[in-house]
Amino acid sequence: MTRIAVLIGSTRPGRRGVVVADWVARAAAAHASVAAGEVEIDVVDLADHALPLLDEPVPALAGDYRNEHTRRWAEVIGAYDGFVVVTPEYNHSFPAALKNAIDYLYAEWNDKAAGFVSYGAHGGMRAVEQLRTVLAEVKVASVRTQVFFSMATDLELFTEPDAWTASSYQAENLATMLDELIAWSNALKPLRSKVAA
Ligand SMILES: Cc1cc2nc3c(=O)[nH]c(=O)nc-3n(C[C@H](O)[C@H](O)[C@H](O)COP(=O)(O)O)c2cc1C
Numbered sequence: 001m002t003r004i005a006v007l008i009g010s011t012r013p014g015r016r017g018v019v020v021a022d023w024v025a026r027a028a029a030a031h032a033s034v035a036a037g038e039v040e041i042d043v044v045d046l047a048d049h050a051l052p053l054l055d056e057p058v059p060a061l062a063g064d065y066r067n068e069h070t071r072r073w074a075e076v077i078g079a080y081d082g083f084v085v086v087t088p089e090y091n092h093s094f095p096a097a098l099k100n101a102i103d104y105l106y107a108e109w110n111d112k113a114a115g116f117v118s119y120g121a122h123g124g125m126r127a128v129e130q131l132r133t134v135l136a137e138v139k140v141a142s143v144r145t146q147v148f149f150s151m152a153t154d155l156e157l158f159t160e161p162d163a164w165t166a167s168s169y170q171a172e173n174l175a176t177m178l179d180e181l182i183a184w185s186n187a188l189k190p191l192r193s194k195v196a197a
Contacts (some may be wrong), residue, residue, distance in 0.1 A: 001037075001038065001083070002033070002038060002039045002040070002081045002182060002185050002186055003039075003040050003042070003079060003080045003081050003082070004028075004039060004041045004042075004058055004080060004081065004083065004084060004178075004181065004182070004185065005041075005042055005043070005044040005076075005077075005080040005082075005083050006021050006024050006025055006041060006042070006043045006044065006083075006084045006086060006183075007044050007046070007083050007085050007086060007095060007098075008021045008043065008044070008045045008046055008047070008086050009046060009085055009086055009087035009088070009095055009097070009098035010046075010087070010088050010090075010095050010097065010098070011046050011047040011095070011097045012194055016088065016119060016157055016158065016161055017086055017087075017088060018045070019157065019161040019164065020063070020086050020117060020119055020149065020157070021043050021045075021086045021117075021119050022043075022084060023165070023166055024147075024174065025041060025043050025115055025174075027166070028041045028084070028163060028174070028178060029041065031167070031175060031178050031182075033178075033182050039182055042080075044076060044077075044080075044179050046097050046098065046101050049069070049073055049076070049101070050069075050073070051070075051073060051097075051100060051101055051104060051112055052068055053100060054070070054100055054103050054104060054162075055067060056070055056104065057105075060103065060104060060105050060106035060107075061106045063106065063107055063109070070104055070105075072104065073101070073104055074104075074108050075080065076106050077105055077108040077109065078107075079107040080112070080147050081112060081113075081185040081186070081188075081189070081192075082112055082113040082114065082115075082181050082182070082184070082185030083112065083115075083140070084114070084115050084116075084117060084177075084178075084181065085098075085111070085114055085115070085116050085117070085131060086117045086118075087116065087118050087119075087127050087128065087131060088118070088119050088124055088127065089115070089118065089120030089121070089122065089123075089124040089125075089126055089127035090120075090127070092126045092127075093126065093127055093130050094127040094128075094130060094131050098102045098131075099134065102134060102135070102138060104136055105138070109135070109138035109139060109140050110123075110138065110139040110140075110191075110192070111139055111141075111186060111188045111191040111192045112139075112140050112141070112185065112188060112192070113140065113141045113142070113143060113181050113184035113185045114131075114135055114140050114141070114142045114143070114179040114181070115142070115145065115146070115178070115180065115181040116131065116132075116141045116142070116146045116147070116177075117146075117147040117148075117149075117174070117177075118138075118146065118148045118149070119148065119149035119150070119157060120149075120150065120151075121150065121151045121153070122150055122151075123148035123149065123150035124148055124149075125146075125148065126152075128146055128148075141184055141188065142196070143156045143177060143180035143181050143184055144180065145173055145176045145177040145180055146173070146177065147166075147173045147174050148169070148170070148179060149166070149170065153167070154167075154186075163195045
C-alpha cells in the first residue's frame with residue numbers, strides 16, 4: 001500500500017486551502033490506483049498540528065527531536081510515501097507556516113516524492129518554484145505536472161468557494177500529476193527501506 005498525504009499548506013481563518021484540498025481528495029478517490037486499493041490518500045491539515053515557530057534546539061538533520069509536538073509531527077509525516085502539497089502564494093512565495101512545518105523534520109521527508117496544487121491571484125507558480133528548491137534540500141523529489149488555480153480562470157474559488165469546482169483541464173492535470181507522484185513514491189521505496197534497515 002502506498003500512502004499519500006494531501007498537505008494543506010495554509011492555516012489562516014477562511015483559507016481556500018481547505019476547499020482546494022477537499023476537491024483534490026474527492027478527485028483523487030477516482031484515480032485507478034486509489035480505486036483499486038493500491039494507494040491510500042489522506043488529508044493532513046497543518047492547522048490541526050498548530051506547530052509553534054521552530055523551537056527545537058538541534059537542527060532536524062540530527063534527528064534529535066526534543067519536543068512532543070515535533071515527535072507527533074514526525075510520526076505523521078513519517079507514515080507517508082508521498083505528498084500532494086496544496087499551497088497558496090503569499091508575497092511571491094509559499095506560506096511561512098508551511099516552511100516552518102518543513103524545517104521541523106529531515107529524515108521523515110527523505111527519499112519521498114511531492115506534487116503540487118497551487119492557487120493565488122496568479123496561480124501560485126512562484127510559490128511552487130520556491131517549494132521545489134526547499135523540498136530538494138530535505139531530499140523530496142518533486143514531479144513535473146502541477147495543478148494551478150488563478151483568479152483569471154477560477155475566480156469563484158476566491159469569491160464564492162461554495163460554488164466553485166475545478167475545470168476538466170485541471171482535473172486531467174491532477175490525474176497526470178498523481179500518476180507521476182505514485183510512480184515516483186513507489187520507485188523511491190528501496191531507498192527508504194535502506195535507511196530503515
Ligand atoms: C499575505 C498574502 C499575500 C498574498 N500574496 C500573493 C502573491 O504574491 N501572489 C498572488 O498571486 N496572490 C497572493 N495572495 C492571494 C492569495 O494567494 C489568495 O488570497 C489565496 O486564497 C490565499 O490562500 P489561503 O486562502 O489558503 O490563505 C496573497 C494573499 C495573502 C493573504
